[in-house]
Amino acid sequence: MRRTHYLLPTLKEVPADADTVSAKLMLRAGLIRKVASGIYEWLPFGLRVLRKVERIVREEMDAAGALEVWLPVVQPKELWEETGRWTYYGKELLRLKDRKDTEFCLAPTAEEVITDLVRREVRSYRELPVMLYQFGTKFRDEIRPRFGVMRAREFYMKDAYSFHADEQDAEKYYKRVYEAYTKIFTRCGLQFRGVEADTGTIGGSFSHEFMVLAETGEELMVSCDCGYAANVERAECRALNPGSPEPPLPPEDVSTPGSWSVEDVAKLLKLSPEKFIKTQFYVADQEPVVALVRGDREINEPKLQRVLGCKVLERANDETYRKVAGCEVGYAGPVGLKERARNPKFRLVADLSVKDIVNGVSGSNRKDYHTVHINVGRDYQPDGFYDIRVIREGDSCPRCGETVRFSRGIEVGHTFKLGLKYSQSMNARYLDEKGERVPFVMGCYGIGVSRVVAAAIEQRHDDNGISWPLALAPFQVIVLPLNVTEPNVMGTAEKIYQELKDKGVDVLLDDRDERAGVKFKDADLTGIPVRVTVGEKKLPAGLVEIKGRDEAKPTDVPVSEAVGDVLRRLK
RNA sequence: CGGGGUGUGGCGCAGUUGGUAGCGCGCUUGGUUUGGGACCAAGAGGCCCAGGGUUCGAGUCCCUGCACCCCGACCA
Numbered sequence: 001m002r003r004t005h006y007l008l009p010t011l012k013e014v015p016a017d018a019d020t021v022s023a024k025l026m027l028r029a030g031l032i033r034k035v036a037s038g039i040y041e042w043l044p045f046g047l048r049v050l051r052k053v054e055r056i057v058r059e060e061m062d063a064a065g066a067l068e069v070w071l072p073v074v075q076p077k078e079l080w081e082e083t084g085r086w087t088y089y090g091k092e093l094l095r096l097k098d099r100k101d102t103e104f105c106l107a108p109t110a111e112e113v114i115t116d117l118v119r120r121e122v123r124s125y126r127e128l129p130v131m132l133y134q135f136g137t138k139f140r141d142e143i144r145p146r147f148g149v150m151r152a153r154e155f156y157m158k159d160a161y162s163f164h165a166d167e168q169d170a171e172k173y174y175k176r177v178y179e180a181y182t183k184i185f186t187r188c189g190l191q192f193r194g195v196e197a198d199t200g201t202i203g204g205s206f207s208h209e210f211m212v213l214a215e216t217g218e219e220l221m222v223s224c225d226c227g228y229a230a231n232v233e234r235a236e237c238r239a240l241n242p243g244s245p246e247p248p249l250p251p252e253d254v255s256t257p258g259s260w261s262v263e264d265v266a267k268l269l270k271l272s273p274e275k276f277i278k279t280q281f282y283v284a285d286q287e288p289v290v291a292l293v294r295g296d297r298e299i300n301e302p303k304l305q306r307v308l309g310c311k312v313l314e315r316a317n318d319e320t321y322r323k324v325a326g327c328e329v330g331y332a333g334p335v336g337l338k339e340r341a342r343n344p345k346f347r348l349v350a351d352l353s354v355k356d357i358v359n360g361v362s363g364s365n366r367k368d369y370h371t372v373h374i375n376v377g378r379d380y381q382p383d384g385f386y387d388i389r390v391i392r393e394g395d396s397c398p399r400c401g402e403t404v405r406f407s408r409g410i411e412v413g414h415t416f417k418l419g420l421k422y423s424q425s426m427n428a429r430y431l432d433e434k435g436e437r438v439p440f441v442m443g444c445y446g447i448g449v450s451r452v453v454a455a456a457i458e459q460r461h462d463d464n465g466i467s468w469p470l471a472l473a474p475f476q477v478i479v480l481p482l483n484v485t486e487p488n489v490m491g492t493a494e495k496i497y498q499e500l501k502d503k504g505v506d507v508l509l510d511d512r513d514e515r516a517g518v519k520f521k522d523a524d525l526t527g528i529p530v531r532v533t534v535g536e537k538k539l540p541a542g543l544v545e546i547k548g549r550d551e552a553k554p555t556d557v558p559v560s561e562a563v564g565d566v567l568r569r570l571k
Numbered sequence: 572c573g574g575g576g577u578g579u580g581g582c583g584c585a586g587u588u589g590g591u592a593g594c595g596c597g598c599u600u601g602g603u604u605u606g607g608g609a610c611c612a613a614g615a616g617g618c619c620c621a622g623g624g625u626u627c628g629a630g631u632c633c634c635u636g637c638a639c640c641c642c643g644a645c646c647a
Contacts, residue, residue, distance in 0.1 A: 012596060012608065013583045017640055482606060517607040535606060
């Protein structure tokens with residue numbers, strides 16, 4: 001491609017509304033332009049990258065036995081009502097009406113249509129398993145779009161859905177997709193990690209997120225040398241090391257007027273927050289629940305929800321709190337709670353972190369008083385000890401016990417074992433060997449294609465601009481004649497350009513009549529991996545300069561060997 | 572949805588007590604330059620977000636919208 005015939009509008013200055021590095025660079029390097037909040041145009045240069053990602057994803061999905069389909073963006077209300085998501089999905093679902101006032105939505109995902117398709121077309125166990133996938137525009141009406149295309153409202157995604165006769169087959173297939181994802185992100189040249197993720201309200205046994213490692217990432221995860229890796233939302237926690245042993249003392253109420261937060265009371269009583277038992281109130285499917293966690297820790301609500309097995313988990317309001325605790329908000333504690341409670345019908349669950357607290361401190365269920373020297377078993381007994389807290393710096397690995405490491409990442413892929421959620425609610429069944437109609441076991445697997453592009457930049461850039469991994473680079477090579485009016489220079493550049501093109505290399509010839517500095521700056525900004533510079537300085541000696549985007553200095557190469565040298569670099 | 576901010580050539584911004592709009596970059600033309608975003612000269616390009624009001628006169632003051640950005644809440 002010749003630069004003079006290629007729309008590549010680079011910017012010296014950064015548009016004021018770009019927030020992250022990748023958003024700034026995508027605008028400056030001419031990949032995208034913004035049309036509205038969270039809605040972008042992809043220019044030729046950006047689209048090339050998107051297509052490269054798409055191609056890798058497609059090849060690996062095909063290799064994993066998935067079949068590509070094309071599903072509608074505009075989807076009828078009826079299907080979404082079948083699963084309850086027409087109401088449940090909330091405002092993120094963009095709804096619209098056609099001229100006859102029939103209601104539709106713009107697809108944020110495609111479980112409904114795909115399940116509908118498969119229930120109509122797949123009838124027998126003989127046809128299973130079947131995995132279908134598509135690339136398509138998704139629309140999620142995010143409250144606050146940001147980070148450029150990373151959290152956009154309209155984005156490009158690959159979504160795959162598999163249908164199986166039983167759990168085992170679904171899990172087998174799940175692993176296959178996991179491996180395909182690993183290949184995909186490896187081929188993309190990204191540093192990434194597959195981590196255990198929260199299965200959320202959907203349930204099921206498996207969910208993994210694929211994170212591109214980047215300091216600026218939105219997601220926080222833990223990992224360990226033993227191979228354990230998980231999103232902090234999901235990461236399992238062990239019981240904590242008990243402090244130095246001490247004899248249990250008799251419980252005692254102490255006056256703490258006006259202080260109720262762990263922080264304030266700890267200061268007042270000159271005790272460590274680790275001695276505290278924090279008492280939090282929830283409502284799980286209408287039923288009140290009291291959860292205990294050590295004073296310096298936080299309840300992990302998704303975990304609590306899973307332990308309780310409830311559909312909806314909310315923080316209790318003040319009224320519920322008072323009703324259950326029988327006291328002012330802030331002064332509740334586990335001791336005598338069940339006896340004091342006006343409505344004793346609630347569950348009391350404790351995190352593993354409170355199990356070993358000796359002579360602990362908590363609210364006394366009486367305003368302005370706390371109880372000290374509380375001990376499990378003697379003073380209170382929860383219904384059970386569970387892992388319901390958020391993992392924290394310094395915690396140990398749930399597998400091997402070593403201290404876990406924390407890192408940040410960008411979620412680019414998510415694999416999910418759905419189970420029967422959609423097949424049951426949509427009555428999608430097949431006939432098994434015994435002639436019985438049984439629901440499909442399903443899995444779903446997404447990759448944010450447009451997000452991969454942003455993540456690659458977020459991971460690989462420097463002060464001068466982008467540095468594309470070879471596999472994603474819009475052009476692999478840029479040929480830079482420094483003076484296009486000099487026939488020797490231009491002729492040599494043309495020759496190298498043509499030869500590379502003939503070899504099937506994606507090559508850009510910067511044939512603009514611009515000063516050297518402008519071209520160098522643009523080459524760096526746009527991040528093309530290999531640069532061939534043809535200039536009057538070295539050409540009389542029969543040399544051109546070849547430089548990798550991340551190399552500090554160019555290498556002199558004889559003109560005759562230039563193409564060969566470039567090709568070696570592309571391997 | 573709550574709080575805050577910003578809307579002025581393509582981009583980044585300035586615009587005084589209200590007097591009819593400017594700078595830098597970019598763009599066009601000519602010249603000089605020519606190895607890391609050159610210089611000189613001459614140009615083109617504006618319904619100052621929209622609507623209403625105050626005023627002899629509004630980019631500027633006052634209402635009302637809208638858009639965009641930031642923080643939070645929400646959602647997963």
